[in-house]
Amino acid sequence: MHLYITYKRYSSWSLRPWLAMRVAGIPFQETILPFAHGDSLRQFAEQHRIPATVPVLEHRGRMIWDSLAILEYLAEAYPEKQFWPQDPSLKAFARCASAEMHSGFVALRSEHPMNCHRIHPMTPSPAVQADLNRLAVLWQQFASVRHTDGEFLCGEFSIADAMFAPVAWRAIGYGLTISDEFDRWSKALIALPAMQEWVEDGKAESWRVEATESIGM
Numbered sequence: 001m002h003l004y005i006t007y008k009r010y011s012s013w014s015l016r017p018w019l020a021m022r023v024a025g026i027p028f029q030e031t032i033l034p035f036a037h038g039d040s041l042r043q044f045a046e047q048h049r050i051p052a053t054v055p056v057l058e059h060r061g062r063m064i065w066d067s068l069a070i071l072e073y074l075a076e077a078y079p080e081k082q083f084w085p086q087d088p089s090l091k092a093f094a095r096c097a098s099a100e101m102h103s104g105f106v107a108l109r110s111e112h113p114m115n116c117h118r119i120h121p122m123t124p125s126p127a128v129q130a131d132l133n134r135l136a137v138l139w140q141q142f143a144s145v146r147h148t149d150g151e152f153l154c155g156e157f158s159i160a161d162a163m164f165a166p167v168a169w170r171a172i173g174y175g176l177t178i179s180d181e182f183d184r185w186s187k188a189l190i191a192l193p194a195m196q197e198w199v200e201d202g203k204a205e206s207w208r209v210e211a212t213e214s215i216g217m
């Protein structure tokens with residue numbers, strides 16, 4: 001398997017499948033295509049006739065070019081890794097929440113882009129506050145649907161945790177308050193060796209995207 005991603009410092013979409021693969025212990029090669037520095041992503045996309053966005057997973061000649069599609073592909077390719085919980089109600093809930101993250105939380109995603117190396121507290125706009133309130137409700141709902149102990153949204157780590165992982169960096173970086181349940185989850189998530197590896201790798205990158213570094217200045 002070969003995962004094409006972009007800057008670890010900034011790329012929330014890249015983090016999602018990368019984290020799931022690392023936590024599950026799936027071996028893969030990775031290539032970084034720094035889309036704001038040079039032409040590598042555009043050339044790669046033209047060559048494979050896919051949109052010029054990452055993440056992209058290449059496996060057995062197949063190109064899977066969307067974060068959630070990659071995670072679903074992994075769940076099917078590795079059923080023993082239990083990327084989704086077994087319980088049908090919890091699985092349905094986790095799928096809905098993951099899809100909601102994929103298509104929603106637009107204010108949070110656009111006003112507070114992930115930057116896992118910058119601490120810059122900001123007062124959330126009303127639209128961002130509505131997204132934060134929705135996250136707090138989702139965390140309560142996960143707790144009532146899962147009926148099990150465990151540190152993660154479905155008890156054990158699942159695709160839902162991978163989908164929401166960038167929100168943990170956003171909450172820390174921009175000083176955003178969500179809920180005590182969210183803080184407990186975020187602490188457990190950030191303590192994962194894979195999350196630490198990601199942030200260390202990001203530290204070693206020399207690329208900077210000024211538009212993201214100057215948010216809130």
Ligand SMILES: N[C@@H](CCC(=O)N[C@@H](CS)C(=O)NCC(=O)O)C(=O)O
Nearest residue numbers: 011012013035053054055066067068
């Ligand atoms: N819906 C896509 C979004 C992917 C996306 O927007 N990726 C960003 C990087 S985080 C990208 O490739 N941007 C390229 C650009 O802006 O030129 C997914 O879930 O994979």
